[in-house]
Amino acid sequence: MxxxxxxxxxxxxxxxxxxxxxxxxxxxxxxxxxxxxxxxxMRTPSGRRFRxxxxxxxxxxxxxxxxxxxxxxxxAAAMVLQAELLQxxxxxxEPVNADDTIRLSSEARRILAPITARASRRTAGTPSALDAxxxxxxxAP
Numbered sequence: 052m053x054x055x056x057x058x059x060x061x062x063x064x065x066x067x068x069x070x071x072x073x074x075x076x077x078x079x080x081x082x083x084x085x086x087x088x089x090x091x092x093m094r095t096p097s098g099r100r101f102r103x104x105x106x107x108x109x110x111x112x113x114x115x116x117x118x119x120x121x122x123x124x125x126x127a128a129a130m131v132l133q134a135e136l137l138q139x140x141x142x143x144x145e146p147v148n149a150d151d152t153i154r155l156s157s158e159a160r161r162i163l164a165p166i167t168a169r170a171s172r173r174t175a176g177t178p179s180a181l182d183a184x185x186x187x188x189x190x191a192p
Contacts (some may be wrong), residue, residue, distance in 0.1 A: 088125070097132060104128035108163060113170035120169075123162050130159040 087093055093102055108124045109116060116124070134155040141147040 097136075100135070101128050101132050104131055108166070111170065112166045116166075120166050123166060127159040127162040130155045130162070134159070 088098075088101070092098055105124055105128045108127060109121075112120065112124070134152050137147050137152045137155070141149075141152070
């Protein structure tokens with residue numbers, strides 16, 4: 052009548068849940084989002100400015116960044132944002148430590164220097180649109 056139930060073997064385990072190797076569910080919100088910071092509402096004016104700075108720095112760096120470069124860009128963007136807030140306070144006539152503003156700006160520049168240098172080396176061998184146009188016009192009869 053009824054089939055006899057087989058006892059579980061000592062090695063019986065449920066089948067592991069399968070996910071694609073690059074599945075979005077395997078990554079953090081920071082990795083999945085574009086310039087997102089954990090626990091931060093990126094819709095605020097400061098959040099939008101931070102994102103704009105990161106996008107601008109990424110564009111200047113030539114795109115296709117490594118995780119290290121992305122982390123450096125986030126750090127530099129945070130420093131530039133803080134320097135801008137200090138500058139705005141200064142313009143409003145509020146007391147501001149000028150050394151803090153200078154240090155933040157200098158540190159952001161120092162952090163971005165290797166990224167922008169790498170980008171310029173990457174594009175050094177790439178002809179500009181003007182170079183391509185001149186080359187075409189020289190070849191035309």
